[in-house]
Every structure is written in structure tokens, then in C-alpha cells.
Amino acid sequence: MELREVLGRRRSIRFVRPYKTVEPEKIQMMFEAARIASHWGNVQSLGAVAVHRESASQAVLDSLEATIVGWQIKVAPVVIVWYIDPEMVEEQSDRLRQLIDVGALGFGTKEERTSALEEQLIPVFSGIKENLKAPGLGEIDCGQGIAQATLMAYELGLGTCCLGSPFGERMFKAIGIPDHCRFLLLQTVGYPAEHWEAGGQRPRQEFGRLFKMNSYDQAYPRSDTVVEELKRDKMFTRPAPLPEREAELEYLQRAFDIEPPGLL
Ligand SMILES: Cc1cc2nc3c(=O)[nH]c(=O)nc-3n(C[C@H](O)[C@H](O)[C@H](O)COP(=O)(O)O)c2cc1C
Helix, strand or coil, X not given: CCHHHHHHHCCCCCCECCCCCCCHHHHHHHHHHHHCCCCHHHCCCEEEEEEEXXXXXXXXXHHCCCCCCCCHHHHCCEEEEEEECHHHHHHHHHHHHHHHHCCCCCCCCHHHHHHHHHHHHHHHHHHCHHHHHCCCHHHHHHHHHHHHHHHHHHHCCCEEEEECCCCHHHHHHHXXXXXXXXXXXXXXXXXXXXXXXXXXXCCCCCHHHHCECCCCCCECCCCHHHHHXXXXXXXXXXXXXXXXXXXXXXXXXXXXXXXXXXXX
């Protein structure tokens, strides 16, 4: 599948087949995609524990909880607990040295690059180290990693849904994630039980409201030709709501034995 089509298929899949195991190799592929994501200073602060329903301890499974539409956790064969380890920032100088070594940062001779790094860049980063550990830039990097893992999941025919949770501390304790880490997100993973369109492509804000050219009051021009090309390439698919969605939801509600409205 081409990237554009994967982007077009990426949507929150809340109904996954509880009986169909997700192969560890596929979760590995998601993690491999996350690992090569970009991170400031090549620090790599994103980490995750994949909880497999069929092999995890009952205590770990019981600890997984989200407040909004949390029932998905009880059916998904795999739940990924994503976290950020801000202490990775302690290794930033070595990560930067690696970038210099491989020619990914700066120019001139290796000696020139190395001395500029040691005398200029590392002191700058070291001076703001504690700020860099605080919530902010690191979370953006982690988001990039999670996005890459998510696209890989869809390319593999899986469906996922991200879930925020106020119960990070409890989950960390059960799983053994060090408490200096910050909880980011739960992500349910499984083979879709609903059609991949899941009711159609979800409504979005108007393009020009979000994206601008040169100044905030000038909407970025949106070419219909580009939109048509992306439709042809299946990045834009049938918009929600699809005519069959209500019947599909009724069917899924019965199959999953969920009390309506299923929002918690
Ligand atoms: C960071 C993040 C956190 C989310 N948290 C929740 C959540 O706690 N509960 C939930 O039901 N959906 C959650 N979602 C899913 C969104 O509600 C979903 O993306 C939205 O309905 C749009 O659907 P789409 O992902 O198919 O475009 C989350 C999504 C993201 C990216």
C-alpha cells in the first residue's frame, strides 16, 4: 500500500476482533517505525510496553483503564502503553556526538565539527537540560513516533485507537515502568471487526482555517487539482457519515454486547 492510501485508511478503529491474536512481529514493526522517528538531538525519549492479552498477568491487564470510551481496552488483544522517559535527555551530548560522527550535523572537517560541538552546542543544550526534560518538545517527538507506529499498523491491516487516561500512575506501578517517566497514551491494537471505512472519513476543520500562507490572516491556497489527485490516490475516501453506518453500529453493539451509548 502506498503512503497516501495508508493515510486514507488511518482512522480510529474502536471495534477490533477480540478472538484474533496480533502477532508480536507486527507489534515489533510498529515499534521499529517509532524508533526511526525524528527526535530533537536524536535523544529518543519515546518508550512503550505492549500488553498482550493472552500472555500478560491479570494484575497488568486489570490496571489498564481509560475514562472515555474505555471499553475498547477490554476487547483489544493488545494495548500499548506509550510513555516518555525525560531522563534520556541526560544522554543528549553523546547522541549529538554520534550525529557529528556520521555526518548528520554541521559541516567542515570532522575535527572542526567536533570542536564546535564540544565548545558551542553541548554547552547550550546542557544549560537548558532541565527545561528540555519538562513537558513540551519531547512530547512532540513522541507524537511523531506514535504516528509512525500507527501508520505501520494500518499498513499491516491492523486497527488502532489512542486513549488518554488519568490512571497512568497505577498502570506504571503494575507494569513496572519507572516513575520518573511520564504516561502519554494507551493505544488499543487489533484486527478490525468493523469495515475499514468505519463509517467514513471523519469530519475535519476547514483547511484554510488551520493552514496559512505568509500571514495568519491569509488562508493557504487549496488547489482542487491536488484534492482530486489525493482522492484518486485514496488518501481522501468517502466522507462520514456513510449510509450503512447506523446499521453497522447496531450490528457491532450486539456483537460486542455493549450497553448504548458506549461512550464510557
Ligand atoms: C492523542 C489522542 C488521544 C485520544 N484519546 C481518546 C480517548 O481518551 N478516548 C477516545 O474515545 N478517543 C480518543 N482519541 C481518539 C479520537 O477521539 C479520534 O481521533 C477522533 O474521534 C477522530 O477520529 P479519527 O482518529 O478516526 O480521525 C484520541 C486520539 C488521540 C490522537
